Amino acid sequence: MMTALQAFEEKKRFVHLKELLRSANHIQKIKKGTFLFQEGMVANELYLILSGKIQMSKMSQDGKEMCFRICSAGEIIGELTLFTNDPKYLLNAKVMEDGEVAVIKKDYLEEQLLLNPTLTFEYMQWLSNHARRTQTKFRDLILLGKKGALYSTLIRMCNSYGIRLKDGSILIDLPLKNQDLANFCGTTRESVNRMLNALKQEGILSIHKGKITIHDLDYLKREVQCENCPVEICRIE
Amino acid sequence: MMTALQAFEEKKRFVHLKELLRSANHIQKIKKGTFLFQEGMVANELYLILSGKIQMSKMSQDGKEMCFRICSAGEIIGELTLFTNDPKYLLNAKVMEDGEVAVIKKDYLEEQLLLNPTLTFEYMQWLSNHARRTQTKFRDLILLGKKGALYSTLIRMCNSYGIRLKDGSILIDLPLKNQDLANFCGTTRESVNRMLNALKQEGILSIHKGKITIHDLDYLKREVQCENCPVEICRIE
DNA sequence: TGTTAGATGTGATACATATCACACACGGTT
DNA sequence: AACCGTGTGTGATATGTATCACATCTAACA
Numbered sequence: 001m002m003t004a005l006q007a008f009e010e011k012k013r014f015v016h017l018k019e020l021l022r023s024a025n026h027i028q029k030i031k032k033g034t035f036l037f038q039e040g041m042v043a044n045e046l047y048l049i050l051s052g053k054i055q056m057s058k059m060s061q062d063g064k065e066m067c068f069r070i071c072s073a074g075e076i077i078g079e080l081t082l083f084t085n086d087p088k089y090l091l092n093a094k095v096m097e098d099g100e101v102a103v104i105k106k107d108y109l110e111e112q113l114l115l116n117p118t119l120t121f122e123y124m125q126w127l128s129n130h131a132r133r134t135q136t137k138f139r140d141l142i143l144l145g146k147k148g149a150l151y152s153t154l155i156r157m158c159n160s161y162g163i164r165l166k167d168g169s170i171l172i173d174l175p176l177k178n179q180d181l182a183n184f185c186g187t188t189r190e191s192v193n194r195m196l197n198a199l200k201q202e203g204i205l206s207i208h209k210g211k212i213t214i215h216d217l218d219y220l221k222r223e224v225q226c227e228n229c230p231v232e233i234c235r236i237e
Numbered sequence: 238m239m240t241a242l243q244a245f246e247e248k249k250r251f252v253h254l255k256e257l258l259r260s261a262n263h264i265q266k267i268k269k270g271t272f273l274f275q276e277g278m279v280a281n282e283l284y285l286i287l288s289g290k291i292q293m294s295k296m297s298q299d300g301k302e303m304c305f306r307i308c309s310a311g312e313i314i315g316e317l318t319l320f321t322n323d324p325k326y327l328l329n330a331k332v333m334e335d336g337e338v339a340v341i342k343k344d345y346l347e348e349q350l351l352l353n354p355t356l357t358f359e360y361m362q363w364l365s366n367h368a369r370r371t372q373t374k375f376r377d378l379i380l381l382g383k384k385g386a387l388y389s390t391l392i393r394m395c396n397s398y399g400i401r402l403k404d405g406s407i408l409i410d411l412p413l414k415n416q417d418l419a420n421f422c423g424t425t426r427e428s429v430n431r432m433l434n435a436l437k438q439e440g441i442l443s444i445h446k447g448k449i450t451i452h453d454l455d456y457l458k459r460e461v462q463c464e465n466c467p468v469e470i471c472r473i474e
Numbered sequence: 475t476g477t478t479a480g481a482t483g484t485g486a487t488a489c490a491t492a493t494c495a496c497a498c499a500c501g502g503t504t
Numbered sequence: 505a506a507c508c509g510t511g512t513g514t515g516a517t518a519t520g521t522a523t524c525a526c527a528t529c530t531a532a533c534a
Binding site for chain 2: 058060061062064066068080081082083084085086090091113114117120121123124125127128129130131132134135136138139140141142143144186225226227230232233
């Protein structure tokens with residue numbers, strides 16, 4: 001029986017659920033540029049990413065894109081369609097990098113989730129944390145202005161996708177275009193470009209091969225008056 | 238008598254959970270202007286509101302306030318502290334109107350939730366819907382600009398707190414100051430004031446005794462290119 | 475090697491929004 | 505009635521941000 005709350009580590013999270021998914025109905029290849037699903041489509045399936053990268057985003061009517069997360073191996077997508085009575089995907093799942101996903105039927109997963117307390121616990125824990133992350137993230141995006149939104153996004157990217165280098169810098173291990181960043185923080189490509197260049201000038205970060213390395217994370221944190229909330233909360237996702 | 242738009246789900250949602258909460262540890266009076274809890278405080282308890290109104294918000298370091306929801310009788314607050322290993326409240330619960338809350342221990346509730354599949358189901362359903370609501374709401378706040386943010390907020394307020402009048406108008410049954418609205422949509426009191434006055438000029442809405450009545454909801458929807466997502470999603474909360 | 479498509483960089487400009495500094499309105503005191 | 509405190513209304517101005525229109529770079533590839 002689940003009593004004590006386990007340490008929150010990406011690696012350990014959702015282990016039982018992932019195990020279940022691995023025994024999935026079937027495997028599906030995904031190709032860059034295609035959509036695994038799009039918002040509005042009826043959702044019958046969830047996916048466990050085995051390899052490749054998928055960007056989850058939501059469009060507004062006038063073509064602007066709000067990017068929520070970038071998922072890679074080990075992550076589950078389509079999860080928010082569980083237990084809803086309007087079973088449509090809310091996000092677009094665009095493939096950024098070829099790979100494979102394990103496919104599982106939503107009905108089956110809902111059944112299993114309710115039958116197995118361990119699964120239940122893991123899923124509720126994940127949902128709670130998801131909601132908590134979301135609150136802080138959007139407060140930042142809305143209240144800090146566009147520059148603050150970018151800085152906040154970069155900080156979260158460090159926590160979500162960052163690799164610490166020997167010199168203490170943090171490599172955000174994702175190929176990100178200016179436009180991608182703009183979609184994450186609700187601004188324009190041009191604005192992102194100018195802000196990134198300013199940060200480059202100051203030596204706060206550098207960019208090689210489309211990947212950003214943050215040299216002075218503290219500078220960014222100071223600028224947004226970061227309250228150093230726990231790393232499991234201060235994330236892109 | 239008027240038909241509350243929100244009746245459809247709010248009343249039915251969470252029934253078993255609410256029943257559980259009603260058999261709570263004890264009852265606590267709440268007084269206007271005080272905080273039931275504040276962000277950062279260790280969370281041992283959840284609350285079911287029996288009467289009164291509570292505003293849930295989050296502050297940024299520089300004093301700006303992001304308002305998430307206004308809760309009244311029948312709603313549960315503090316729920317996102319369940320199943321996390323960093324058991325701190327993430328929001329401030331400010332009492333807007335005197336009342337009473339039922340108090341329940343978090344530990345006990347977690348236990349009960351896992352033991353009773355019906356409760357489990359209700360809670361997961363609520364969490365999923367919460368996450369879905371949040372995604373659409375913040376996309377709007379971030380991508381639509383401040384005017385769009387206000388319009389979107391007004392539309393959601395209609396769905397969450399609206400009462401349909403005989404002439405088809407919708408009364409948002411909450412006393413809202415300009416500053417409150419500003420906190421909901423991430424702008425300033427002055428901007429809200431100007432935008433509301435413009436809408437008054439056009440006859441889109443009117444204000445009496447601090448409560449807003451929307452006469453032409455479709456105008457607002459058109460302006461934000463509303464995609465008419467389901468009412469259980471397009472809400473303040 | 476030249477061509478191309480996609481990405482980045484940048485000035486000029488327009489527009490949106492915040493900020494500041496008050497005046498005004500209103501309901502509840504004393 | 506005069507006096508608060510709190511909320512609203514509004515002009516002037518500053519700042520932030522998007523938009524447009526290109527130039528430039530880069531990697532892929534024919």
